[in-house]
Amino acid sequence: MRHLIVPSVDTQHWFEIVKSNGWAQEGYGILTTDDGLKAIPLNGSAPADNHSVWQNTAHRIILRSKEIAKHWTDLIDQKLLLEIKEFLPRSHELIGDILVVKLEDEIFAHREIIADAMLEKLPNVRLVCADKGVTGKFRVRDLLPIKSRQGDSATLTKVKEHGQVILIDPTKSYFSARLSTERQGSYTAAKQLFNRLGRAITVCDPYAGVGPAMAGLLTKTGLVDKALIGDLNPSAVELLQQNIANFLSKNTQPAEVEILCQDGRKWRERAEFNHKVDLLLVNLPHQMLTHISDLLPLMRRHSPSLIRGWAIVEKTEMQNINDQLTKLFADNGAINHNLTCSEVKGFSSSKSFVRVESWQEFQ
Ligand SMILES: C[S@@+](CC[C@H](N)C(=O)[O-])C[C@H]1O[C@@H](n2cnc3c(N)ncnc32)[C@H](O)[C@@H]1O
Numbered sequence: 001m002r003h004l005i006v007p008s009v010d011t012q013h014w015f016e017i018v019k020s021n022g023w024a025q026e027g028y029g030i031l032t033t034d035d036g037l038k039a040i041p042l043n044g045s046a047p048a049d050n051h052s053v054w055q056n057t058a059h060r061i062i063l064r065s066k067e068i069a070k071h072w073t074d075l076i077d078q079k080l081l082l083e084i085k086e087f088l089p090r091s092h093e094l095i096g097d098i099l100v101v102k103l104e105d106e107i108f109a110h111r112e113i114i115a116d117a118m119l120e121k122l123p124n125v126r127l128v129c130a131d132k133g134v135t136g137k138f139r140v141r142d143l144l145p146i147k148s149r150q151g152d153s154a155t156l157t158k159v160k161e162h163g164q165v166i167l168i169d170p171t172k173s174y175f176s177a178r179l180s181t182e183r184q185g186s187y188t189a190a191k192q193l194f195n196r197l198g199r200a201i202t203v204c205d206p207y208a209g210v211g212p213a214m215a216g217l218l219t220k221t222g223l224v225d226k227a228l229i230g231d232l233n234p235s236a237v238e239l240l241q242q243n244i245a246n247f248l249s250k251n252t253q254p255a256e257v258e259i260l261c262q263d264g265r266k267w268r269e270r271a272e273f274n275h276k277v278d279l280l281l282v283n284l285p286h287q288m289l290t291h292i293s294d295l296l297p298l299m300r301r302h303s304p305s306l307i308r309g310w311a312i313v314e315k316t317e318m319q320n321i322n323d324q325l326t327k328l329f330a331d332n333g334a335i336n337h338n339l340t341c342s343e344v345k346g347f348s349s350s351k352s353f354v355r356v357e358s359w360q361e362f363q
Pocket of ligand 1: 138207236284285
């Protein structure tokens with residue numbers, strides 16, 4: 001890379017000329033050479049070495065390694081970095097090849113510079129989007145594309161989970177990569193139930209989104225015989241159908257699958273779905289406690305069964321919720337009941353995101 005070589009005392013003077021004309025190579029700092037001079041990195045638009053603007057100041061080619069930039073912030077102009085440092089995003093979320101970043105108002109104007117630095121430093125990222133929160137009744141992401149590689153700003157992407165590729169579009173359907181451990185837990189619990197029953201199990205995931213919880217369950221040969229899967233969001237169901245078809249294609253004994261775009265509480269209205277389910281997943285954290293009683297008719301009778309649900313609850317209410325659910329299940333004929341309510345993570349200062357796991361036998 002070409003550098004302008006100046007005496008230390010003149011660095012500020014020359015740097016301002018270089019910078020104000022847009023000739024500074026972004027992302028690389030000023031070096032001190034072995035002979036104690038300063039080397040200002042120049043970009044391709046800087047005039048040739050013999051141009052009069054340089055007033056015969058020397059130029060030198062110095063190899064600069066990209067590895068100098070250890071973090072994407074190293075690629076931002078250092079003067080600007082000082083101004084905006086305290087507002088820079090401290091964390092970001094990678095969804096497939098989309099990087100979702102929360103940008104404070106103070107740095108929104110610099111979003112393209114920030115996104116450029118992220119794209120340069122993070123080769124797996126195709127698109128950088130500003131996170132504008134969740135929106136609508138299906139809680140999908142409001143994402144503002146800022147910069148992309150080769151102009152590809154599509155929000156459709158793929159994540160790999162449980163060894164399977166899952167198609168997702170966070171602007172069309174809810175998806176949280178952070179909950180993959182919970183999905184792994186459902187897979188492990190499903191195998192426990194399979195071992196206990198000594199037969200393939202029937203699963204129901206009425207709030208499936210694009211179907212990530214099914215990646216493990218439907219690809220494991222012999223584990224699941226039937227699956228009742230759905231979501232109320234039609235855009236989620238479009239991707240769900242594609243993902244499920246892909247999972248089933250990996251299985252030599254594919255499960256029989258019913259996919260419906262409907263309210264989870266409506267599965268019970270079809271007699272053929274009643275008393276059929278061995279494993280029920282209730283992933284509707286804001287409403288789980290109000291939906292659960294409409295789902296219990298789906299559970300198989302006279303056989304051990306498992307329900308795994310997720311809810312957002314007041315921290316002080318955990319014991320109450322445990323008691324309420326225990327009573328609800330008993331009223332619905334549950335015996336040999338073992339219900340646990342465990343915190344997965346904090347949700348706010350007063351609320352927790354909890355997992356409810358309930359083993360029972362309905363009579
Ligand atoms: C928290 S997300 C869970 C998605 C998925 N299970 C996952 O792990 O990524 C809840 C899903 O329920 C869907 N949903 C919301 N209300 C619903 C309802 N009444 N009946 C069925 N699905 C509903 C939303 O569209 C969303 O996809």
